[in-house]
Amino acid sequence: MDANDGFRGLDRQECLALMATVPVGRIVYTRQALPAVLPVNFLLDTDGAVVVRTSAASELVHAVDGAVVAFETDEVDTAAHSGWSVVVMGSAALVTDPAEHARLLRTGPRSWVPAPREVFVRIDPELVTGRELAAGHSLYGLRGPS
Amino acid sequence: MDANDGFRGLDRQECLALMATVPVGRIVYTRQALPAVLPVNFLLDTDGAVVVRTSAASELVHAVDGAVVAFETDEVDTAAHSGWSVVVMGSAALVTDPAEHARLLRTGPRSWVPAPREVFVRIDPELVTGRELAAGHSLYGLRGPS
Numbered sequence: 298m299d300a301n302d303g304f305r306g307l308d309r310q311e312c313l314a315l316m317a318t319v320p321v322g323r324i325v326y327t328r329q330a331l332p333a334v335l336p337v338n339f340l341l342d343t344d345g346a347v348v349v350r351t352s353a354a355s356e357l358v359h360a361v362d363g364a365v366v367a368f369e370t371d372e373v374d375t376a377a378h379s380g381w382s383v384v385v386m387g388s389a390a391l392v393t394d395p396a397e398h399a400r401l402l403r404t405g406p407r408s409w410v411p412a413p414r415e416v417f418v419r420i421d422p423e424l425v426t427g428r429e430l431a432a433g434h435s436l437y438g439l440r441g442p443s
Numbered sequence: 444m445d446a447n448d449g450f451r452g453l454d455r456q457e458c459l460a461l462m463a464t465v466p467v468g469r470i471v472y473t474r475q476a477l478p479a480v481l482p483v484n485f486l487l488d489t490d491g492a493v494v495v496r497t498s499a500a501s502e503l504v505h506a507v508d509g510a511v512v513a514f515e516t517d518e519v520d521t522a523a524h525s526g527w528s529v530v531v532m533g534s535a536a537l538v539t540d541p542a543e544h545a546r547l548l549r550t551g552p553r554s555w556v557p558a559p560r561e562v563f564v565r566i567d568p569e570l571v572t573g574r575e576l577a578a579g580h581s582l583y584g585l586r587g588p589s
Contacts, residue, residue: 323469332471424477
């Protein structure tokens with residue numbers, strides 16, 4: 298990061314704290330050799346893992362189970378020209394342990410509308426990066442990371 | 444798309460019309476062999492191309508010039524459980540033609556804070572896909588695309 302570009306790098310704890318304030322993020326994965334981006338609601342688990350609840354029959358599960366994916370969240374104030382973005386990168390895996398599945402049914406993200414058979418996908422927070430844009434400075438990408 | 448998953452596929456014109464209503468999208472590209480996601484403000488050109496303005500010295504320009512990238516926009520109403528998302532996929536290229544650069548200085552996206560030397564990056568809308576979630580149906584990803 299260039300010290301003059303208006304961005305401030307965020308440490309892991311700051312990133313996770315900001316992520317926890319938004320209900321929806323975007324999972325970035327590969328579908329038929331092309332990048333796919335899908336908004337999903339999610340919950341941040343106590344260890345910083347991203348947990349997504351989806352239908353067992355969804356394409357998403359088959360595409361991401363065992364793959365390294367990125368999960369992006371952001372909040373931008375277009376009037377104030379301020380905001381932040383955080384990206385979690387790590388392996389995604391279907392939760393298969395029954396006890397863990399039961400725990401997530403109680404504490405995990407809720408379905409907006411239930412599917413017949415739901416599963417949880419967990420993204421390990423192997424790499425957590427983020428940056429904050431101070432008001433009055435240039436926006437994300439406009440100056441770009443250096 | 445599964446007709447029962449609560450999503451409606453959007454045609455190209457619908458996608459571009461929705462994209463034009465939001466000021467910020469996310470450019471998805473490859474940085475050091477890993478997926479990078481960066482929120483940027485943008486303008487939709489008359490031909491549906493995504494135009495981003497950035498510093499000539501930004502890492503973004505070097506990373507995306509000549510590469511195929513994805514550009515995602517969305518709008519989600521978490522209270523109503525409705526929303527849409529659109530992804531444009533195509534080749535990104537630095538605008539080098541002086542006349543085109545001059546035109547974009549007049550009509551293109553504005554800098555939130557000017558950089559010393561600014562350039563425009565154009566993403567060709569080679570593939571435009573999107574979907575809409577009707578209120579009362581399941582959210583993005585929760586049922587997933589089929």
